[in-house]
Amino acid sequence: MRLYAIEDELRVRLGRELRDWTKAGLLTAEQDTALRADLQTDLRRTGVMLRLGLAAFTVVAGSAAIGLVMLVTDLTSEIAIAVTTAVLGATALAAASWLVRRYRLYRYGVEEALAMGAVALVGVSGAMVAAQVFGSNSSAAPWAAGMTAVAITAIHVYRRFGFPHAAIDALVAIALVPMAIEAIGVDARRVVAALVFAGGYAYASTWRRQADDDITRSDAEVVRAAAAAGAYLALNVMLTREVLADTDHAWFRWASWVTTWLLPYVVGRTAVVDRDPRLLRVALGMTLASLYTNKAYLGLSRQPWDPMLLGVVLAVVALALRRWLAAGPDGERHGFTAKPLVERDSAALQLASLAATAMQPAHVRQVPESQDPPFSGGRSGGGGASSGF
Amino acid sequence: MSDGRLTSRQHVILDALASRRRVSLFGELNALLYLGVIAFAGGLAWTARAYSDRWGDLALLLPASALVIGCVAWVFAKAPVYSSDRVTSPSIGVDYVLYLGCLVLGVELGYAQYRFPALQAQWDWLLLGSSLLYFAAAYRFDNRFVLSLAIATLGGWFGVKTSGIAWISGTTARLLALGFGVLVAAIGGVTWQMRVKRHFLDAYLQVAAIVVLSTLTWSVMDRDDLSPWLLAALAASAVCVAGGVRARRLSFVVYGAFAGYLCVSRVLLPHSPGVEASFFYVVVSSTLMILGLVVLSRRMGRPS
Numbered sequence: 261m262r263l264y265a266i267e268d269e270l271r272v273r274l275g276r277e278l279r280d281w282t283k284a285g286l287l288t289a290e291q292d293t294a295l296r297a298d299l300q301t302d303l304r305r306t307g308v309m310l311r312l313g314l315a316a317f318t319v320v321a322g323s324a325a326i327g328l329v330m331l332v333t334d335l336t337s338e339i340a341i342a343v344t345t346a347v348l349g350a351t352a353l354a355a356a357s358w359l360v361r362r363y364r365l366y367r368y369g370v371e372e373a374l375a376m377g378a379v380a381l382v383g384v385s386g387a388m389v390a391a392q393v394f395g396s397n398s399s400a401a402p403w404a405a406g407m408t409a410v411a412i413t414a415i416h417v418y419r420r421f422g423f424p425h426a427a428i429d430a431l432v433a434i435a436l437v438p439m440a441i442e443a444i445g446v447d448a449r450r451v452v453a454a455l456v457f458a459g460g461y462a463y464a465s466t467w468r469r470q471a472d473d474d475i476t477r478s479d480a481e482v483v484r485a486a487a488a489a490g491a492y493l494a495l496n497v498m499l500t501r502e503v504l505a506d507t508d509h510a511w512f513r514w515a516s517w518v519t520t521w522l523l524p525y526v527v528g529r530t531a532v533v534d535r536d537p538r539l540l541r542v543a544l545g546m547t548l549a550s551l552y553t554n555k556a557y558l559g560l561s562r563q564p565w566d567p568m569l570l571g572v573v574l575a576v577v578a579l580a581l582r583r584w585l586a587a588g589p590d591g592e593r594h595g596f597t598a599k600p601l602v603e604r605d606s607a608a609l610q611l612a613s614l615a616a617t618a619m620q621p622a623h624v625r626q627v628p629e630s631q632d633p634p635f636s637g638g639r640s641g642g643g644g645a646s647s648g649f
Numbered sequence: 650m651s652d653g654r655l656t657s658r659q660h661v662i663l664d665a666l667a668s669r670r671r672v673s674l675f676g677e678l679n680a681l682l683y684l685g686v687i688a689f690a691g692g693l694a695w696t697a698r699a700y701s702d703r704w705g706d707l708a709l710l711l712p713a714s715a716l717v718i719g720c721v722a723w724v725f726a727k728a729p730v731y732s733s734d735r736v737t738s739p740s741i742g743v744d745y746v747l748y749l750g751c752l753v754l755g756v757e758l759g760y761a762q763y764r765f766p767a768l769q770a771q772w773d774w775l776l777l778g779s780s781l782l783y784f785a786a787a788y789r790f791d792n793r794f795v796l797s798l799a800i801a802t803l804g805g806w807f808g809v810k811t812s813g814i815a816w817i818s819g820t821t822a823r824l825l826a827l828g829f830g831v832l833v834a835a836i837g838g839v840t841w842q843m844r845v846k847r848h849f850l851d852a853y854l855q856v857a858a859i860v861v862l863s864t865l866t867w868s869v870m871d872r873d874d875l876s877p878w879l880l881a882a883l884a885a886s887a888v889c890v891a892g893g894v895r896a897r898r899l900s901f902v903v904y905g906a907f908a909g910y911l912c913v914s915r916v917l918l919p920h921s922p923g924v925e926a927s928f929f930y931v932v933v934s935s936t937l938m939i940l941g942l943v944v945l946s947r948r949m950g951r952p953s
Contacts, residue, residue: 277667281663281666286662286666287663291654291655294654306899306946309900309902309903310899310902310903310942310946313902313903313906313942314939314943316907317935317939317942318935318939320931320935321931321932321935321936321939324928324929324931324932324935325928325932327928328925328932331924331925331928332925370939535669535670537677540674540677541677544677544681548684564692564695564698564699564700565692565695565696566692567691567695568688568692568693568696569692570685570688571684571685571687571688571689571690571692572689573685574681574682574684574685574688575681575682575685575686575689575745578741579682579741579742581678582741595665595669595670595672596673597671597673597674597675598674598678598741599673599675600673600675601666601671601675602666608676609675609676609679609793610851612679612683613794613796613797613852614793614797614851614852616794616797616798617800617852617856
């Protein structure tokens with residue numbers, strides 16, 4: 261079923277760790293070369309940026325191909341369009357499988373975009389078929405059918421290609437199935453979605469425990485972290501009220517408030533016990549979101565100095581935690597350390613500082629405009645415009 | 650790994666890492682500190698704006714100035730001596746205390762401009778001066794966050810907003826944006842040649858490439874006819890791709906390829922005989938771009 265041998269994926273992963281360890285000075289270059297000889301595979305990989313670029317061009321080409329097919333066939337019947345969409349989805353999936361079998365692409369962007377495009381196409385097709393079968397008076401049936409089709413196809417994609425994001429897509433699609441059933445009320449929809457995510461969390465935890473290899477364990481951890489985040493989002497009324505509407509029941513709001521503080525604790529504790537960094541990041545994110553929404557739950561108005569207090573709290577917690585970890589034997593406690601262990605830890609920080617350029621609160625000078633040929637022109641034009649990108 | 654190629658000490662360390670008996674919280678702690686500093690500075694700006702009339706200028710400027718001075722003094726006391734090479738911070742807090750000081754200084758300058766009309770006439774020079782100050786601090790203390798702030802503030806002086814995406818309108822604004830991009834690349838190149846903080850080069854070049862390519866691409870998108878902007882955009886894309894290939898940096902290859910593709914498509918598509926032909930063009934051209942990028946990356950010897 262799976263297009264990649266688990267041993268090959270393990271070799272790829274170990275090769276990545278080997279590079280990190282060598283950069284961190286834990287291995288010599290000679291050791292790296294000697295060990296790497298055992299890790300050769302026939303899988304073709306590429307860097308993150310090219311992977312993104314190839315995925316983007318594949319999406320562009322695929323979208324244009326869909327448009328071309330629809331124009332050329334000139335279909336008018338909804339069922340015919342739905343069938344064509346499903347066929348296009350199956351074709352995209354077959355193309356992705358062929359690329360992997362023929363060229364041994366592994367996380368190359370192209371096969372990922374094709375497979376995930378297939379998930380979307382099959383979902384659209386399912387929704388269109390349901391709209392024809394059940395009539396177009398209600399959006400519930402098409403939505404539920406579309407999400408179910410997405411979930412089934414995404415599970416298939418995960419089993420075939422091993423993309424963790426496909427497994428997350430399946431879980432999210434299942435949780436979204438009841439979202440269009442307005443008759444049950446927003447609270448029930450939230451609870452059902454949270455139960456789906458809780459089920460996904462429990463399943464992923466068992467999956468993780470029973471995993472025989474690092475690849476399966478890592479996939480289970482990714483799904484578990486996503487399930488925890490999904491359950492939190494479904495239950496935090498204040499964070500998602502713009503999307504899902506606010507609750508009408510005071511008891512639900514208070515239960516939600518309690519949950520927003522309980523969940524980070526429970527999830528964070530599990531993350532520490534299992535030493536699962538992804539789950540720990542989710543728990544931290546939940547805690548920040550709970551701090552952010554706390555005043556809204558309690559009906560208190562936000563004050564301008566609230567962010568300052570939050571900033572002080574975050575900095576104090578971070579510095580206290582660092583000091584506590586550093587004071588332990590060998591600068592660690594319970595297996596956790598504040599020191600960067602491999603290059604990847606520091607590289608993430610460098611990347612964050614670069615991305616911070618786009619978030620700097622810098623002031624911008626107003627530029628008086630003049631219209632000079634030959635570079636003149638501009639749809640918007642106007643004086644006093646400042647540029648941006 | 651049990652065939653004797655690793656020493657027993659290496660085996661113990663790597664086994665602890667691989668089995669996650671040793672986990673680093675370095676990234677998480679840094680994220681908390683970064684968010685804390687940003688939240689504090691944002692809250693200070695909000696408080697200053699909301700309470701400036703009620704509390705008076707001194708009530709805001711004095712504590713903020715004291716905070717800036719305190720931050721800078723603490724960082725000078727803790728930081729190691731200057732070096733042109735990469736310098737590791739003595740502790741995780743030093744980088745963020747300096748960043749906090751710089752952000753609070755920025756808030757103070759913005760507040761002063763807002764409150765004191767006399768300063769408004771000098772605003773451009775204050776902006777440039779603060780940018781230079783941030784650059785000096787970034788180099789003295791080897792701080793990438795402050796370097797980002799310096800580049801963003803310099804962009805502000807050129808009228809370029811580095812946060813968010815907006816349509817660049819008007820010739821003057823576009824030329825200034827191009828000037829900013831070229832200047833940023835030049836600073837990075839010159840400091841690299843001078844062997845001063847060579848690890849900052851990537852930050853300069855990434856900003857320069859994105860600013861120049863996006864400005865030129867917007868300019869081409871804004872017109873229906875052939876214009877000098879198109880030539881400039883294609884030349885910049887080619888330079889970006891060639892530089893990326895030469896330096897084996899695929900991110901620049903991707904930037905250049907995207908910008909070039911968008912510009913060429915913008916010029917060709919309006920002349921398409923029909924919608925079907927347009928779709929056909931996009932299918933074929935995108936597929937060719939995919940093939941081209943794959944061939945290029947394999948020639949560059951990226952992991953495969």
